[in-house]
Amino acid sequence: MRAFYLAPALLLLALLAACSDTPDDGVIRDALNQELKQAHLDELFQVTDVETAGRYPEDDDHVALDVRYTMEAQRDLSEYSKAVKRDEARDAMDRFAMVMALAAVRVEFGNFEEGDNFEQERRLMLERTEEGWRVAQPETPTGPDS
Numbered sequence: 001m002r003a004f005y006l007a008p009a010l011l012l013l014a015l016l017a018a019c020s021d022t023p024d025d026g027v028i029r030d031a032l033n034q035e036l037k038q039a040h041l042d043e044l045f046q047v048t049d050v051e052t053a054g055r056y057p058e059d060d061d062h063v064a065l066d067v068r069y070t071m072e073a074q075r076d077l078s079e080y081s082k083a084v085k086r087d088e089a090r091d092a093m094d095r096f097a098m099v100m101a102l103a104a105v106r107v108e109f110g111n112f113e114e115g116d117n118f119e120q121e122r123r124l125m126l127e128r129t130e131e132g133w134r135v136a137q138p139e140t141p142t143g144p145d146s
Contacts, residue, residue, distance in 0.1 A: 022063060023126055023133045025050040031126055032069060035135045040098065044080055044105070045071045048117075061128040062136065066121075073116045077106060 023031070032047040047069050054066035084090070084098045109118055125136040 022055065022057070023065075025052060027133050028052065028065065028067060028124070028126070029069070031133050031135050032067075032124075036071075040101070041105070044073065044075055044077070044102075045118075046074055048072050058125075063126050065124045065126060067124050068119065068121045071118045071120060073112050073114055073118075076113045077102065077109070077111050081106075 029047050029050045032050070033042065036042045036045050036047065049070040051068045052065055053068060056064040058064060081099065081102045084095060084102065087095060090098070112118075126133045127136040
């Protein structure tokens with residue numbers, strides 16, 4: 001008899017969990033990979049494993065997350081840097097900007113090889129857009145004092 005009352009409650013909980021639209025680890029991984037793409041680093045890194053340590057909903061369209069994730073190097077940094085410097089299809093300013101960005105990557109991660117993994121931890125703010133969840137960009141100040 002007890003099972004008769006417990007079954008509908010469990011079904012309701014399952015339905016509520018299925019309807020929950022908070023981003024899961026796969027969605028978070030995709031958002032982090034999209035962030036790498038926007039930074040023009042998607043040829044160099046790919047986010048593989050994601051673990052969410054904490055979720056802090058702000059409203060229906062924003063959630064703060066404490067995440068741990070692994071970035072896997074897709075190419076050797078030295079070889080990729082050389083390829084960028086020699087890439088005549090890019091304009092000179094684009095090559096210069098990429099070389100500077102890659103210098104910052106080298107300071108952060110050292111001279112790594114393809115297949116090396118880097119464990120990262122950070123607080124991430126995701127926002128829901130028409131295209132799905134994405135990493136929220138900080139608002140830039142506007143006005144006469146900015």
